[in-house]
Amino acid sequence: MAEEEVKLFGTWASPFSRRIEVALKLKGVQYEYIEENLTNKSPALLNYNPVHKQIPVLVHNGKPVAESFVIMEYVDETWKHNPILPTDPYEKAMARFWAKYIDEKLWPAAKKVVVTKGEEQKGVINEIQQQMKNLEGELKEKTFFGGESIGFVDIAANIIIWLVVAQEALGMDQILDEEKLPILHGWLQRLLDDAVFKECVPPKERHLDFSKVKFGSSIASK
Amino acid sequence: MAEQKVKLLGFWVSPFMYRVIWALKLKGIDYEYIEEDIFNKSPLLLQLNPIHKKVPVLIHGDRVICESYVIVQYIDETWPHCPLLPQDPYERAMARFWADFAETKLLMTASIALCGRGEVQERAVKQAMEAVEKIEGVVKGKKLFGGESIGYLDICLGWMSYWLPVWEEVGGMQIIDPIKFPATSSWMNTFLHHPVIGDNLPARDAMIEYFQKRSKDISESDWFEGVIRLHLQP
Numbered sequence: 001m002a003e004e005e006v007k008l009f010g011t012w013a014s015p016f017s018r019r020i021e022v023a024l025k026l027k028g029v030q031y032e033y034i035e036e037n038l039t040n041k042s043p044a045l046l047n048y049n050p051v052h053k054q055i056p057v058l059v060h061n062g063k064p065v066a067e068s069f070v071i072m073e074y075v076d077e078t079w080k081h082n083p084i085l086p087t088d089p090y091e092k093a094m095a096r097f098w099a100k101y102i103d104e105k106l107w108p109a110a111k112k113v114v115v116t117k118g119e120e121q122k123g124v125i126n127e128i129q130q131q132m133k134n135l136e137g138e139l140k141e142k143t144f145f146g147g148e149s150i151g152f153v154d155i156a157a158n159i160i161i162w163l164v165v166a167q168e169a170l171g172m173d174q175i176l177d178e179e180k181l182p183i184l185h186g187w188l189q190r191l192l193d194d195a196v197f198k199e200c201v202p203p204k205e206r207h208l209d210f211s212k213v214k215f216g217s218s219i220a221s222k
Numbered sequence: 223m224a225e226q227k228v229k230l231l232g233f234w235v236s237p238f239m240y241r242v243i244w245a246l247k248l249k250g251i252d253y254e255y256i257e258e259d260i261f262n263k264s265p266l267l268l269q270l271n272p273i274h275k276k277v278p279v280l281i282h283g284d285r286v287i288c289e290s291y292v293i294v295q296y297i298d299e300t301w302p303h304c305p306l307l308p309q310d311p312y313e314r315a316m317a318r319f320w321a322d323f324a325e326t327k328l329l330m331t332a333s334i335a336l337c338g339r340g341e342v343q344e345r346a347v348k349q350a351m352e353a354v355e356k357i358e359g360v361v362k363g364k365k366l367f368g369g370e371s372i373g374y375l376d377i378c379l380g381w382m383s384y385w386l387p388v389w390e391e392v393g394g395m396q397i398i399d400p401i402k403f404p405a406t407s408s409w410m411n412t413f414l415h416h417p418v419i420g421d422n423l424p425a426r427d428a429m430i431e432y433f434q435k436r437s438k439d440i441s442e443s444d445w446f447e448g449v450i451r452l453h454l455q456p
Binding site for chain 2 (some may be wrong): 051060065070071073078089090093134
């Protein structure tokens with residue numbers, strides 16, 4: 001292909017735009033990153049994503065793609081080397097199923113657990129641990145959900161890092177407890193050790209401070 | 223693999239299940255249909271879909287696939303003739319984007335408009351219409367979302383052509399104003415009159431009766447408030 005222009009609109013603290021960074025870096029795609037201020041969205045962002053007015057947005061040779069899973073599939077189909085989805089239709093279906101599960105079940109529960117307390121919070125913690133057990137059932141003895149290398153579900157599951165950091169910021173006990181969830185715990189360590197993946201998480205101290213400000217105040221106000 | 227036996231676990235009035243039926247029928251794939259009573263879930267369903275305990279579930283040989291969008295894409299990739307998704311990655315991304323948009327912004331608000339009354343229904347109708355306005359822009363100038371033939375996005379949005387008019391009647395409201403949304407109305411008509419679709423729809427009278435009871439039960443349930451909070455803008 002001739003001169004390629006790839007731009008990614010994102011924010012440093014968003015797991016969703018970080019997902020796209022992982023996908024692009026795994027495939028060695030050169031891109032220009034544009035940091036958005038979500039309290040003062042740029043005319044470019046509003047032009048490229050008029051429907052949701054949200055990040056991430058990938059712009060490839062002037063054509064915008066929005067929604068993180070839609071973008072990830074687009075990246076995988078456009079730059080075919082180092083695939084992040086399996087080639088077998090059934091394995092692909094399983095990857096799409098679990099990625100959807102993460103966004104529709106685990107992410108809402110993770111957002112809820114840091115803004116609730118007492119009995120309500122205990123209920124959400126149980127829910128999350130059950131969801132994590134379900135994910136362990138899919139991961140089994142594999143190095144990553146994608147097998148030997150990072151795949152679609154590993155990238156989607158990056159939100160677990162955001163949960164872990166938020167819990168640490170609030171001084172909560174970690175839900176992803178090594179004793180209760182040894183398989184997922186081991187997976188997370190491998191993910192954070194991965195050369196490409198670790199470039200695509202927010203710097204720890206800054207992320208902790210950000211989480212303290214974001215979630216600390218919502219607890220204090222109750 | 224493609225020649226292995228196909229079974230579909232479904233519920234007679236589920237729009238999600240019909241996406242799978244339409245995909246199978248359009249590709250001429252034989253399957254055995256198993257009706258599931260979703261109000262009295264069978265051990266089979268709980269075994270096949272322990273995570274969500276929902277229909278549709280596709281069984282292909284010894285493979286089990288859940289979630290209608292995941293199933294339709296699996297069908298498209300396993301039986302590649304009569305493709306549903308376009309070949310071009312950007313066009314595929316657009317189809318997936320709008321399928322996702324309609325699911326989160328239109329299907330949920332339309333369901334709330336069906337079950338809710340008064341101010342809740344008004345807000346739901348307004349937000350559903352805002353979503354349809356965007357879909358109108360996508361289908362304008364096209365016979366079908368897939369162009370000349372039914373594609374992935376037509377299948378994902380197909381419920382609009384048949385379930386939505388039933389919900390409008392039961393709920394006593396209107397979302398698809400044919401004057402405001404001429405392209406969408408025309409698409410609904412074209413889709414419904416496709417021989418494969420027209421031959422594969424639940425009986426309308428039975429649907430009216432079902433949704434009259436179901437919408438009343440939902441509106442009186444203790445979880446309806448939560449659904450409204452989650453899916454309706456203030």
